[in-house]
Amino acid sequence: IGQNIEYFKSIDSTNTFAKNIAPKSDEGMVIISDEQISGKGRVGREWISKENEGIYFSIILKPDIDIMNASFLTQVAGAAMVSSLEKMGVESTIKWPNDIIVNGKKISGILTEMSAEIDQISYIVVGIGVNLYNQSFEEEIESKATSLKKEGYDIDKKEFLQRFFLEFEDLYKEFLSGDKESTISILRKKSAVLDKEVYIIDRTGKTKVYARDIDENGNLLVEKENGSIETIFTGEISIRGL
Ligand code: BTN
Numbered sequence: 001i002g003q004n005i006e007y008f009k010s011i012d013s014t015n016t017f018a019k020n021i022a023p024k025s026d027e028g029m030v031i032i033s034d035e036q037i038s039g040k041g042r043v044g045r046e047w048i049s050k051e052n053e054g055i056y057f058s059i060i061l062k063p064d065i066d067i068m069n070a071s072f073l074t075q076v077a078g079a080a081m082v083s084s085l086e087k088m089g090v091e092s093t094i095k096w097p098n099d100i101i102v103n104g105k106k107i108s109g110i111l112t113e114m115s116a117e118i119d120q121i122s123y124i125v126v127g128i129g130v131n132l133y134n135q136s137f138e139e140e141i142e143s144k145a146t147s148l149k150k151e152g153y154d155i156d157k158k159e160f161l162q163r164f165f166l167e168f169e170d171l172y173k174e175f176l177s178g179d180k181e182s183t184i185s186i187l188r189k190k191s192a193v194l195d196k197e198v199y200i201i202d203r204t205g206k207t208k209v210y211a212r213d214i215d216e217n218g219n220l221l222v223e224k225e226n227g228s229i230e231t232i233f234t235g236e237i238s239i240r241g242l
Helices: 014-024 072-087 157-176 181-189
Strands: 005-011 030-036 054-061 093-095 099-102 105-117 120-131 197-202 205-214 220-223 229-232 238-240
Touching: 005 014, 014 030, 014 054, 014 105, 014 120, 054 157, 072 093, 072 099, 072 105, 072 120, 072 157, 072 181, 157 181, 181 205
Parallel strands: 005 030
Antiparallel strands: 030 054, 054 120, 093 099, 099 105, 105 120, 197 205, 197 238, 205 220, 220 229
């Protein structure tokens, strides 16, 4: 992972570019850009991606796995992120399924997109944005977002990427060999939601639940107010109200 890097000063979105070249690219190819003109967040949101503020990159993967397991790669990326940050002296947690939190605010997000035929994966693009040097954020997200710089950490872009690729590769290889143990253990240890009251937000509204565990597939197990346990599948919902 990251042996082969295509670097841009400016691009619309590293995810969009990666998806376009993925059919003809090798697994492990990485697209990085200094800025993105139309960076994408989850659920159609924008990911503001100015030069000298963050890292914006996408990894092309071609795992031979069932489509059911594809969303686990978001969890692999999240686990790789918190463990590489830890090695650089930064304590962070994961707000399931894919937000990385430092001191109660978001510093990084992951957007996984894929293409599959019938139930066979053609490729997966894991896109990651990290707020490194931002001094301020747009008003709507100012209270919820932060950067490593704002939290007092001076992290070098190159060093961060090298460490991240190493961590990601380790956990990814383990996952390909059929073992999710290390990733799950990081997800549990570094969870920002476990043992807390959280809100599940979906089309029908907001439901208060209690986050109980992360299962062996990376799904969130929640206890409803009536005491029943429900499995929340990765990527299906978002959780707020921490
Ligand atoms: C989120 O909503 O939290 C996910 C944000 C993902 C942003 C990254 S930046 C690199 C890659 N290219 C994009 O357009 N989006 C992802």
